[in-house]
Amino acid sequence: MSPLLVPSKVTCSANAEQDLRRALCWIGFLIVDLRCHRGLKQMKLVTRPTIIVEPPGPKAKEIMRRDEKLTSPSLTRTAPLVGVRAEGVWVEDIDGNVYLDFGSGIAVVNVGHCHKKVVEAIKRQAETCDHINSCDYFTVPQVQYAEKLLAMLPGDFPKRVFFGNSGAEAVECAIKIAKWHSRKSYLIAFIGAFHGRTMGALSLTSTSTSARKFYFPMMPGVMHVPYAYCYRCLYKQNYPDCGMWCLGYIEDVVFKKLISPDEVAGLIVEPIQGAGGYIVPPKEFLPGLRRICDTNDMIMIADEVQTGFGRTGRMTCFEHWNVIPDIIVMSKAIAGGLPMGACVSKADLMDWGPTSHENTLGANPIVVAAALAVLDVLLEERLMENAEKVGGYMLKRFEEMMDQYDLIGDVRGKGMMVGIEFVKDRETKEYATEERDDLILETFKRGLLILGAGPSSIRLAPPLITTMDQADIGVRIFEEALRTVSK
Ligand SMILES: Cc1ncc(COP(=O)(O)O)c(C=O)c1O
Numbered sequence: 001m002s003p004l005l006v007p008s009k010v011t012c013s014a015n016a017e018q019d020l021r022r023a024l025c026w027i028g029f030l031i032v033d034l035r036c037h038r039g040l041k042q043m044k045l046v047t048r049p050t051i052i053v054e055p056p057g058p059k060a061k062e063i064m065r066r067d068e069k070l071t072s073p074s075l076t077r078t079a080p081l082v083g084v085r086a087e088g089v090w091v092e093d094i095d096g097n098v099y100l101d102f103g104s105g106i107a108v109v110n111v112g113h114c115h116k117k118v119v120e121a122i123k124r125q126a127e128t129c130d131h132i133n134s135c136d137y138f139t140v141p142q143v144q145y146a147e148k149l150l151a152m153l154p155g156d157f158p159k160r161v162f163f164g165n166s167g168a169e170a171v172e173c174a175i176k177i178a179k180w181h182s183r184k185s186y187l188i189a190f191i192g193a194f195h196g197r198t199m200g201a202l203s204l205t206s207t208s209t210s211a212r213k214f215y216f217p218m219m220p221g222v223m224h225v226p227y228a229y230c231y232r233c234l235y236k237q238n239y240p241d242c243g244m245w246c247l248g249y250i251e252d253v254v255f256k257k258l259i260s261p262d263e264v265a266g267l268i269v270e271p272i273q274g275a276g277g278y279i280v281p282p283k284e285f286l287p288g289l290r291r292i293c294d295t296n297d298m299i300m301i302a303d304e305v306q307t308g309f310g311r312t313g314r315m316t317c318f319e320h321w322n323v324i325p326d327i328i329v330m331s332k333a334i335a336g337g338l339p340m341g342a343c344v345s346k347a348d349l350m351d352w353g354p355t356s357h358e359n360t361l362g363a364n365p366i367v368v369a370a371a372l373a374v375l376d377v378l379l380e381e382r383l384m385e386n387a388e389k390v391g392g393y394m395l396k397r398f399e400e401m402m403d404q405y406d407l408i409g410d411v412r413g414k415g416m417m418v419g420i421e422f423v424k425d426r427e428t429k430e431y432a433t434e435e436r437d438d439l440i441l442e443t444f445k446r447g448l449l450i451l452g453a454g455p456s457s458i459r460l461a462p463p464l465i466t467t468m469d470q471a472d473i474g475v476r477i478f479e480e481a482l483r484t485v486s487k
Contacts, residue, residue: 057096081444091113103450104462141369142163142363169198173341173343174329177349180356187222192276250292269301270302311415312415313414336371340364386466390466398420408423413460416461417460435485439478
């Protein structure tokens with residue numbers, strides 16, 4: 001038995017409640033231990049992470065060795081996980097270690113891994129009809145899903161949807177709608193934005209130069225402007241005394257010195273910057289962008305690929321600011337892990353005709369069946385409420401940690417989207433990139449999966465089904481790893 005199995009996360013306590021929790025954790029630990037050794041199939045019995053072989057174990061190492069020669073070296077590979085089974089908030093690796101998944105496969109498994117209803121819907125549809133090409137024919141699931149999805153999105157106006165296979169493809173669709181409808185060429189995007197890796201989406205992406213290096217020329221006509229990243233304001237301003245200078249920059253500099261607004265088709269924005277570092281803008285930012293779009297006849301595109309489907313406690317994150325975009329792009333959590341993207345627009349913006357935009361695999365019936373089940377689960381299990389409650393609790397716990405650990409420069413988030421930015425020094429705000437990366441590996445070794453974002457931030461995106469107890473386990477492991485890294 002690995003020393004990591006010794007329940008170091010179960011701390012001694014003086015009061016009865018904590019003793020009870022401790023006892024329960026021990027019982028959970030024993031069940032998991034039995035499960036791992038006897039190969040039980042039921043991950044539902046899991047109550048805490050269990051590391052039986054220090055990861056990566058021998059089987060994982062073997063897969064990684066084979067993978068190294070075969071797959072593209074462009075993949076980040078945050079930690080040496082070889083996942084073979086997953087259920088709810090748990091992921092099991094090939095050596096039998098069980099991890100608490102606070103990354104949700106990059107904000108994908110909002111309803112939890114392998115949700116029974118989603119799995120059943122997939123099986124049912126796979127046995128009935130595997131593929132009908134939606135560009136040439138019609139399917140029942142596509143119509144049913146379009147009706148349900150459009151009814152759940154904000155905006156009291158007719159809408160239309162185009163289905164694709166990924167976030168980047170949904171963004172490509174939005175770019176084309178904006179250009180086609182407006183007959184204008186320019187687009188505005190934000191510094192630190194992530195919209196995908198295909199050439200159109202990449203031209204809007206600006207998380208790092210390494211994502212863009214050697215791909216010039218991309219789609220021309222993209223103007224990047226500063227996002228409201230108040231912790232690191234590019235103009236060295238302080239919110240709220242700044243008077244939202246980042247909004248003023250668009251109107252006073254871009255529109256007066258660089259491009260006439262009547263040449264701008266639209267603007268694309270993440271309501272919370274995801275890969276950029278889980279950056280939550282102040283309350284004036286998104287309403288201010290809406291006003292700029294309205295004043296200048298520009299289309300407002302919301303990239304809800306990471307923030308959507310209940311992750312922040314609302315169906316779309318824009319709802320927190322009562323802002324209604326003209327186009328919404330979605331993917332990731334939409335079909336519980338099956339590849340799908342959707343671009344929803346005001347109906348009158350999709351005024352293009354046949355062959356202007358289509359694909360082969362969009363709205364594949366099996367994928368759409370999964371998406372229908374995901375929507376049902378979100379509502380039936382009141383997961384948005386849970387995201388708000390448990391996410392809010394976690395945010396508070398991390399804010400409290402700031403008193404003890406100088407490495408934490410900023411804590412921010414909404415619902416189950418929590419960002420923690422690491423700095424070497426709170427005054428200079430020098431990025432603590434190595435420390436952030438070390439922390440990810442330290443939590444991994446202890447059975448917690450988390451991801452990085454931006455130069456030195458951690459992004460926590462647990463499944464929306466996460467309970468308070470599971471949140472506590474994750475926070476405790478995080479703190480234990482942070483203590484190690486801080487030394
Ligand atoms: C906000 C946002 N937009 C678009 C994308 C691209 O999605 P995909 O990786 O499915 O192409 C991502 C992916 O991380 C994202 O976070």
